[in-house]
Amino acid sequence: MDAAFSYNFPSIRGVQAGKEYFVAMCPLRIIPKIFLFDEEEIPPEHRAQRIINKARIPEMANYIVENQNDYVFSSITASIDGEIEFIPFNNDTSSKDLGQLRIALDSRFLINDGQHRRAAIEEALKISPELGNETISVVFFHDDGLKKSQQIFSDLNRHAVNTTSSIGILYDHRDQLAMVTKDVITATPILNRYTDKERVSLSKNSPKILALNHIFNTNLKLIGKAKGDEISKEDEDFIKQFWPILCESIVEWNLVFKKELTPRDLRANYIVGHGVFIEALGLVGIYLRNYYPDKWEDYIKKLSKVDWNRSNTNDWLGRAFNQNGRIQKTSYTIQLTANKIKQLIGLPLTESEQTLEDKFCKGAV
Structure with missing residues (x-):
C-alpha cells in the first residue's frame, strides 16, 4: 500500500478471538473527518449504534472546552471496511507488535462505541481549534463490508454496568x-x-x-x-x-x-x-x-x-x-x-x- 495514499497511525497490534485488532493514537482534528456521522449514510442493517442523542453533545463539548487541562475521554472503538496494513517498527520479539497502521484513503470507518464522543470532539474543535493536536486512542477492528459492527457493539455493551x-x-x-x-x-x-x-x-x-x-x-x-x-x-x-x-x-x-x-x-x-x-x-x-x-x-x-x-x-x-x-x-x-x-x-x-x-x-x- 502506498503510504502517500493512506492514513498512517502509530499503533499497537493485539489479538482477540484469534483476530488482530489495533490501538492507534489519533489527533482530535482528524476524528470528525474520518468517521461516518450521518446515520442516513449508513444502511440500517449496518448501523452499529442507536441514533445519536444530540441533546448530549453540548454538555460533552463544554466539558472538554472548560477542562482543557484535565479532561478525560475513553477510547473510541471503530470498524474499518477497506485495505489495511500493519508495518512493525522492527522484528524483535519484544516489539514486533509496535508499528505503523496504514489504512487506505478510500476505506470506510464506522464507530461501534463512542459516537457521542466523536460528535463532542467536533463541536469542541469549533470553539478551541488548538485542541486538534491532542490525541484520543482508537481501537480499530478490520471488518470487510461492516458486517460485524452490530455484533461488536452488542459485545462491547453486553457486560457494561453504568455507575449509579x-x-x-x-x-x-x-x-x-x-x-x-x-x-x-x-x-x-x-x-x-x-x-x-x-x-x-x-x-x-x-x-x-x-x-x-x-x-x-x-x-x-x-x-x-x-x-x-x-x-x-x-x-x-x-x-x-x-x-x-x-x-x-x-x-x-x-x-x-x-x-x-x-x-x-x-x-x-x-x-x-x-x-x-x-x-x-x-x-x-x-x-x-x-x-x-x-x-x-x-x-x-x-x-x-x-x-x-x-x-x-x-x-x-x-x-x-x-x-x-x-x-x-x-x-x-x-x-x-x-x-x-x-x-x-x-x-x-x-x-x-x-x-x-x-x-x-x-x-x-
Missing part, C-alpha cells in the same frame, strides 16, 4: 452543588452516619436512611437549579443552614441516631425514610426561602409535630405511597407530598399547587 447517580455525585469534584452536598453530609452527624453514598435506592435491610442522590436532588429543588448550573454563595449558605435544622426536626431520624429505632423499621413504618419525602421537602424549602426568608426555620421546626407514620393514610395515601403500600416517587407524588406538608405546617398553596390538589382530591373521591 450517587457514585457519580460522590466522585464529582467539579460540580459546585455536588461539592456542597458532600460538605453538608460530612458536617451533619445524622447524614454523615446514615447516608448511602453508592446506591440510589435502599433495600429494606439497608443500615442507611437516605441515598446521596436523594440529598443532591433535594438541594436542586431547594435552590431551584438544574444539575450543572452555577450556584451562588447565598444558595450555598441556605443549603448549609437548612439541613441541620431539618435533621433536628425529624423526630424519627433522631430516634435512629440514638439507636431507639432501626433504619429498617423507619423505612417500613414512616415516609421519612424515603426519597419522596426528602425531595418534597426541597419544594417546601424553596417556597419558604422565597416567601418567608426570616421565618423559614420556624416552619421547618414544625415538622417535628407531623405524623409521618404510613398508617396515617389520610395524609399520605396516594401521595407518598399507593393502595398497595408501595412508596411511589415521581414528580407528581413529590409535589402532592409537598402540598400536604405545607398544609400541615400552616403554609398556603400556590395557584398551581392548589390546582393539582383539587384534581387529586376529585380523583380520591
Whole structure:
C-alpha cells in the first residue's frame, strides 16, 4: 500500500478471538473527518449504534472546552471496511507488535462505541481549534463490508454496568452543588452516619436512611437549579443552614441516631425514610426561602409535630405511597407530598399547587 495514499497511525497490534485488532493514537482534528456521522449514510442493517442523542453533545463539548487541562475521554472503538496494513517498527520479539497502521484513503470507518464522543470532539474543535493536536486512542477492528459492527457493539455493551447517580455525585469534584452536598453530609452527624453514598435506592435491610442522590436532588429543588448550573454563595449558605435544622426536626431520624429505632423499621413504618419525602421537602424549602426568608426555620421546626407514620393514610395515601403500600416517587407524588406538608405546617398553596390538589382530591373521591 502506498503510504502517500493512506492514513498512517502509530499503533499497537493485539489479538482477540484469534483476530488482530489495533490501538492507534489519533489527533482530535482528524476524528470528525474520518468517521461516518450521518446515520442516513449508513444502511440500517449496518448501523452499529442507536441514533445519536444530540441533546448530549453540548454538555460533552463544554466539558472538554472548560477542562482543557484535565479532561478525560475513553477510547473510541471503530470498524474499518477497506485495505489495511500493519508495518512493525522492527522484528524483535519484544516489539514486533509496535508499528505503523496504514489504512487506505478510500476505506470506510464506522464507530461501534463512542459516537457521542466523536460528535463532542467536533463541536469542541469549533470553539478551541488548538485542541486538534491532542490525541484520543482508537481501537480499530478490520471488518470487510461492516458486517460485524452490530455484533461488536452488542459485545462491547453486553457486560457494561453504568455507575449509579450517587457514585457519580460522590466522585464529582467539579460540580459546585455536588461539592456542597458532600460538605453538608460530612458536617451533619445524622447524614454523615446514615447516608448511602453508592446506591440510589435502599433495600429494606439497608443500615442507611437516605441515598446521596436523594440529598443532591433535594438541594436542586431547594435552590431551584438544574444539575450543572452555577450556584451562588447565598444558595450555598441556605443549603448549609437548612439541613441541620431539618435533621433536628425529624423526630424519627433522631430516634435512629440514638439507636431507639432501626433504619429498617423507619423505612417500613414512616415516609421519612424515603426519597419522596426528602425531595418534597426541597419544594417546601424553596417556597419558604422565597416567601418567608426570616421565618423559614420556624416552619421547618414544625415538622417535628407531623405524623409521618404510613398508617396515617389520610395524609399520605396516594401521595407518598399507593393502595398497595408501595412508596411511589415521581414528580407528581413529590409535589402532592409537598402540598400536604405545607398544609400541615400552616403554609398556603400556590395557584398551581392548589390546582393539582383539587384534581387529586376529585380523583380520591
